[in-house]
Amino acid sequence: MAKQLDLEEQEQLDQIKHFWKQYGNLITWVLIAILGTYAGWNGYQYWQRSQAAQASALYDELERLGAQGDPAKVQRAFTDMRDKFGGTVFATQGGLLAARLLQEAGKADEAQAALTWVADKASDPAYQAIARLRLAALLAQAKDYAAAMARLDGEFPDEFKPLVADRKGDLLMLQDKPADARTQYQQAYAGLDARNEYRRLVEIKLTALGADPRPAADAASAAEKQK
DSSP: OHHHHHHHHHHHHHHHHHHHHHHHHHHHHHHHHHHHHHHHHHHHHHHHHHHHHHHHHHHHHHHHHHHHTOHHHHHHHHHHHHHHHTTSHHHHHHHHHHHHHHHHTTOHHHHHHHHHHHHHHOSSHHHHHHHHHHHHHHHHHTTOHHHHHHHHOSOOOGGGHHHHHHHHHHHHHHTTOHHHHHHHHHHHHHHSOTTOHHHHHHHHHHHHTTOOHHHHHHHHHHHHHHO
16 A cells, blocks of 8 residues: 555656646746736835935925025926936926926026926826916916917816916917907806806906806806707
8 A cells, every 4th residue: 555655656746847847947937027026016116105205305395495585496406306206296296386486586487497397297187287377377478479379289187278268368368369368268267167266357357358258158058068
């Protein structure tokens, strides 16, 4: 009986040896790949957390420098954040903050550059939209109306479309095109929620142009109900 068991065990061992000889290298490499992927994923997660933590610290520093009123240091801090941690949300938020601080300090070109970076590089469409709207306002102040309008062309998230129409209306008014501006203001008014305080400002603009905003709003509401 013992000999029979020995023979069975030997046969099983021989089968295992044959299987391992044929597939052992493949199994080893598959395990290495799986373990490597797992280790790489953990490493990537750690790297992301580290990047976010460092970017957060730089954002806090940017706020502190802004309170000091030193635009040169603000610019350096944002450049450092952008170059080292450009893929983080803190860098995007830092770009918007730096632009505001630089604009308040009278550094319009530097503010435009910061907003341009956010508008072109941010991964979040909402942050891109905010940057594009603010950049259009800065370009309008510089009387570069064509560039300002170009920043308002293209796709925007739905919740920003009324604000884009309102900003276009402002640009058209600056170019003495009241009829076109009225059309944009009407779109903005129709797109804003009735409880939105900003809608009242758009209504004032339309009233100043001798237009009643309510028909456009009613038409937009009726069209929405028909969908």
